[in-house]
Amino acid sequence: MKLLKKLPSLVLLFSALLFLAEGPGGTAEKNPQSVQVTIRTILAGNKVDEFDAKLKGMEQQLKSLKYRSYRSLKDDSKVVPWQGTQSFDIPGGRTLTVTPQEFQDNRIAVKVRLTEGEKPVVDTTVKIPNKGNFILGGPPHEGGVLVLSISAAAQ
């Protein structure tokens, strides 16, 4: 009975703790320990009309590139520590290397390098919104072009 009377206070305390932990500016986001980097490799082409169902969540983004077909080749996701480097294999003998650098204003700065074998193709530093993505595309592959979706989420 006493516990029942205390219940609103307990709920308030629990909610307040939950809010502090998970709300805007919650602990996890103020001091993220690492970054989950996800690379989606897509083959875009103009030979046929096709849209891979696996890419449903990215339909709007991809169709803006105005290709006729989009096919998912691989998805790769890894947790990378700050200032740590992680490499992802990209079709065509290529490698994508990602280094999360800093977290500020809910944006993650990542350094990205695409190489073909040993040869650098592009080096770029991009500030991605937390849990957002950007597209790196254009390298030729199997009659079409590769489209890489690079996303990052603070952990």
Next chain:
Amino acid sequence: MELSDSELVKKSQAGETSAFQELVSRYHQKVFMVILGLLRNREDALDVAQETFFRAFRKINSFQGGSSFYTWIYRIAVNMSIDAQRRQKRNPLDFRESMDDVMEAQNQVAKDPFADVHDKELREKLTVAINDLTPDHKAVIVLRTIEGLSYKDIGEILGCSEGTVMSRLHYARKKLQDKLRAFL
């Protein structure tokens, strides 16, 4: 033919102030008694009693008839008394003087002067003893003693179970008996 409480309530809800006046006429003394039992001060009790009926007038349209009118008005009276008690800062001595003044003003002279002294002392002790009770215990004693309301009705007014009413009454009576044993 005398109208029932529910008929008077319906008329009041339709805007007939005379119907509400009739309800006030029926219950003003009983409501005053309950409030006086809780506040132990005549002026405060009068003020709160009038405020109780004013509050009832404003809320009359929200009265759906789920309970009887008297339990509804007593509920308002008890809640307003509890609010008033929280604001009250007087001590028991003031109460005794107020009641004495009132009794004298009403010419309540006992035939036996010794009895008068005895009764006066008993009332003083009674006031102190009742004031020592918590608002919850005061409320059950007053509602049961004055109105003879059932435990079910008292529970409805105070928002508690019949079992709670029974245990509070038992506790309050025991406390009063302990303090007033010499006079009983």
Next chain:
Amino acid sequence: MNTCETIRESIGSWLDGELSPSASEAVRLHLAACSDCSVARQQLEKLQLVVKDELVTQAASIDFMPFWRGVQQRINRKRAWHEDLFEWSRGFLTAPRIAWAVPALIVVLLALFSLDSYLPGRGVRDNFASVESIDAHGRSVALLREDQTKTTVIWLYQDQEGENETAEEASKSGPTF
């Protein structure tokens, strides 16, 4: 607990008529046989009488018309808007309601903040990534922003002389917005 103690605890309820018939009969029989408990009953009856008498005497002196005039004055008095608001809040914003409303509000706010990234269209509102630096090592590169999906696109052209392509070839080799 002995019988007298049990009976004395029930005298009040017996006088109030709130005991079951069998319990009531048990109390009645005991009181008829026990003088101590009978005294306790008398004391309780006197107590109730004293309390009631005092209040009934007070109430009997209340005249109705002056009382009703006091109520009428309250009814007719013009109330300031804040009095009505205060009265409403006292009745509506009770402690138990506030005790539940505050954590409920926190949970709702939490849910809204969490949903932000899942609601259609809302998640992409701030999806523009900003390119701080880029080195395409001699290749042609285009930095594009697609407004509909709020997506930043870095497009690498296939040869180093991409700027010399005709418009028709560019439409086949790269995105158009």
